[in-house]
Amino acid sequence: MATIDIYNLSGDKVGSFDLADEIFGAVNEDLLWEAVKHYRAGQHRGTHATKARWQVSGSGKKLWKQKGTGRARIGSIRSPLWRHGGTVHGPQPRSYDYAFPRQKLLGALRSALASKFADGKLTVVNAFELKGAKTKAFRAALDALKVEKTVLIVEAPNAANRNLELGARNIAGLELIAGNEVHPYHLLKYDRVIFSHPAIEKLQLTLKDTLPKRQRKAAKEDEGAKKASAAPRKRVRHEKAAEVA
Numbered sequence: 001m002a003t004i005d006i007y008n009l010s011g012d013k014v015g016s017f018d019l020a021d022e023i024f025g026a027v028n029e030d031l032l033w034e035a036v037k038h039y040r041a042g043q044h045r046g047t048h049a050t051k052a053r054w055q056v057s058g059s060g061k062k063l064w065k066q067k068g069t070g071r072a073r074i075g076s077i078r079s080p081l082w083r084h085g086g087t088v089h090g091p092q093p094r095s096y097d098y099a100f101p102r103q104k105l106l107g108a109l110r111s112a113l114a115s116k117f118a119d120g121k122l123t124v125v126n127a128f129e130l131k132g133a134k135t136k137a138f139r140a141a142l143d144a145l146k147v148e149k150t151v152l153i154v155e156a157p158n159a160a161n162r163n164l165e166l167g168a169r170n171i172a173g174l175e176l177i178a179g180n181e182v183h184p185y186h187l188l189k190y191d192r193v194i195f196s197h198p199a200i201e202k203l204q205l206t207l208k209d210t211l212p213k214r215q216r217k218a219a220k221e222d223e224g225a226k227k228a229s230a231a232p233r234k235r236v237r238h239e240k241a242a243e244v245a
Contacts, residue, residue, distance in 0.1 A: 004117070006124050006197055011144035014126050017197065019117065023207050027118065028111045032184055035108035038100040039185040050090025053078045058085075105184075106210050112184035113207075116193050123194045128155060133166035142171075149191035154179055156198035179203050 002024060006015040058078045066073050074081075080088045116122040123145060130137060142151065150173035155161055157180040168176050177186060179199035187193055195203075 002117070004122065004124055006126050007145060008126055009129070009141040009144065011146070017124055017200065020204055020208055022211060023110050023204055024114045024117045026111070027115045028107065031104060031108045032111050032115070032188065035100070035105055035112075035184040036188065038098070038105075039183055042097040044096040046094050046096050048091045049093055050087040052088075052090075053080060053086030056084065056086045103210075103212065106207060108184040109182065109187075110207055112187040116187055121192050123192065124197055124200055125194060126197050128153070128161055128164045128196055130161075130163040130167055133163045135167050135170045138164070138167035139171060142174075145194065147192050147194070149173065150189075151192040151194060152177070152186055152190040154182055154193065154195045154199045154203075156196055156202060159196075159198070180206075 001021055002019045003016045004019055005013050006017055008014050053076070056078045058076070060076055060078070063074050063077060064071065077085070079085045113122070125145070130141075153164075153168060153174065153176045155164065155176065155178060157178045159178075165176065168174055173190075175186070175190065179195075179202055182203065
């Protein structure tokens, strides 16, 4: 079982946290691609529209008689063959969203967390305790945590941290979300990810509870085997049997 260090906002190490192997283990790149594609499809507004011939402005009168002029026959100035005419089979407003299995989304989330941890881009702080709602103070905390590029801040769900919200909202390249709203797209979009200790603890517990039965059973067996191997062995003393006269 891997461990990750826990820091405070001053950049000092204050503890460690055990990471479950079934959560922060293998990385499935194909599943990550599918999850990101699904997220971006849901963000597509789909407001594009074209006008058919019945929607285009213009007269409906036949421009010239059908025969005898030597020109091609035409029935309306709004024909798709003409400039400023209607569009045939053009795009219409629609939703690009589609169904995505929940188990695949959770699997992609586990892969995204494992990828960030493997790259050394995952940081855990004990708490986002800010004395005031000052952007300068929070920027100094990020500098102490060695944040140089974009960063995703993940706070525990239902944590009423108004100072964090006000102190982080004016920093470019930073996004603040709750732990129950984390998506693989968010983790892959930003260079660094900083979790509060309660947030990553709650997220890991949720992901462990939603594992498939086969993986959950295998994880319990591995955990039991590790505990058995770590337990001290009892020494058995062999006494010599008394000789029978």
